[in-house]
Amino acid sequence: AQSVTQLDSQVPVFEEAPVELRCNYSSSVSVYLFWYVQYPNQGLQLLLKYLSGSTLVKGINGFEAEFNKSQTSFHLRKPSVHISDTAEYFCAVSLSYSGNTPLVFGKGTRLSVIA
Amino acid sequence: NAGVTQTPKFQVLKTGQSMTLQCAQDMNHEYMSWYRQDPGMGLRLIHYSVGAGITDQGEVPNGYNVSRSTTEDFPLRLLSAAPSQTSVYFCASRDLSGTVGNEQFFGPGTRLTVL
Numbered sequence: 001a002q003s004v005t006q007l008d009s010q011v012p013v014f015e016e017a018p019v020e021l022r023c024n025y026s027s028s029v030s031v032y033l034f035w036y037v038q039y040p041n042q043g044l045q046l047l048l049k050y051l052s053g054s055t056l057v058k059g060i061n062g063f064e065a066e067f068n069k070s071q072t073s074f075h076l077r078k079p080s081v082h083i084s085d086t087a088e089y090f091c092a093v094s095l096s097y098s099g100n101t102p103l104v105f106g107k108g109t110r111l112s113v114i115a
Numbered sequence: 116n117a118g119v120t121q122t123p124k125f126q127v128l129k130t131g132q133s134m135t136l137q138c139a140q141d142m143n144h145e146y147m148s149w150y151r152q153d154p155g156m157g158l159r160l161i162h163y164s165v166g167a168g169i170t171d172q173g174e175v176p177n178g179y180n181v182s183r184s185t186t187e188d189f190p191l192r193l194l195s196a197a198p199s200q201t202s203v204y205f206c207a208s209r210d211l212s213g214t215v216g217n218e219q220f221f222g223p224g225t226r227l228t229v230l
Contacts, residue, residue, distance in 0.1 A: 009155065032216040043119075043205060043221035044158075051216040090157060100146055100165045100211050102173060103219055107157035 002027035002093050004106035012112045013081055021076040021109045023091030033074040034092040034103065035065055044090065050074060061085070086113045117141050119222035121206050127228045128196045136191040136225050138206030144220075146209040147189040151175065151202040152224075158205065164189055165211065196229045203227070 007022040025031060032051050036044040048059025055067040065076045074091060088108045095101040122137045140147065148163035150173075160173030164183040178200060180192040189208075193200060206222040 006157075034219075036221075043223045044207075045221070046218045049216060049218070094216070102148060102160050102163050103207075104160070105150075105158040107155060 002031060002095060002104055004091050004093050004104055006091055006106035006109050008109050009107065010110045010112065012114060014114050015083055016080050018079050019077065019081050019085075019111065021089050021091075021111065023074045023076065023106060025072050025074065025091075025093045027072075027093065027095070029095055031093045031095055033065075033067060034094075035059065035063070035074070035076050036090045036092060036105075037061075038088045038090065038108075040087070047076070047089070081111070081113050083113050083115060085111060087111060119206055119208050119220050121204075121222035121225050123225060124223070125226050127230065128193075129230050130197060132196050134193050134196065136193075136204055136206075136227070138189045138191065138222060139187050140189075140206075140208040140220070141187065142208060142210065142220070143186060144208035145186065145211040146219075147183065148173070148207050148209075148219075149179070149181065149189070149191045150205045150207065151200075152205060153202050161191065161204075193227075198229045201227060201229045 003026045005024045013019045034049045035047040038044045048057045050057045050067045058064045090108050091106040092103045119140045145166045149161040150158040159175045162181040164170045204225045207219045209219040210217045
């Protein structure tokens with residue numbers, strides 16, 4: 001079965017500084033990878049996803065992520081964060097051979113942007 | 116489109132009581148699922164469905180029942196509530212037609228407290 005590890009539970013960063021949120025996955029078959037964001041007291045919304053093709057994926061709000069198959073990683077980056085990026089971020093994986101396999105989520109990383 | 120809706124937003128139960136968390140989507144999505152979110156645990160899959168009449172268990176199904184009689188609705192039943200079921204519950208749906216790796220849409224959540 002596939003699994004996701006988010007290496008940092010909390011990441012504090014100053015406003016306008018760059019940030020990287022780390023995600024590693026484990027699977028014996030090829031996967032699709034996703035990053036979701038959850039703002040306080042809200043549901044989750046999709047930031048970006050990797051299905052195939054270019055390993056650098058761009059998402060909403062200036063975020064991007066790079067798929068690294070050899071390191072089984074899918075780290076999320078933003079070159080300059082804003083206060084409004086304060087939220088919890090979840091990495092998720094699903095098996096690629098079937099569209100109806102469930103999404104498996106990591107435990108989340110809480111990003112706190114400090115003014 | 117209303118997207119994915121959940122009712123109620125908040126609920127307090129006493130141990131042993133039963134209740135149903137409602138979830139509906141108006142996007143004609145075949146796939147629907149229920150997750151619970153607990154601090155430090157991320158989102159854990161309870162049950163999922165790939166179409167009307169078809170349901171399957173996720174990672175933490177014990178104490179919960181589901182049914183899928185229509186495409187639109189996917190209620191989650193707690194048969195005899197326990198304090199360990201205190202959590203935030205999210206319903207999600209996804210289109211299974213066309214391209215695989217489609218975005219999963221989440222409802223706003225139901226915050227359940229079991230005393």
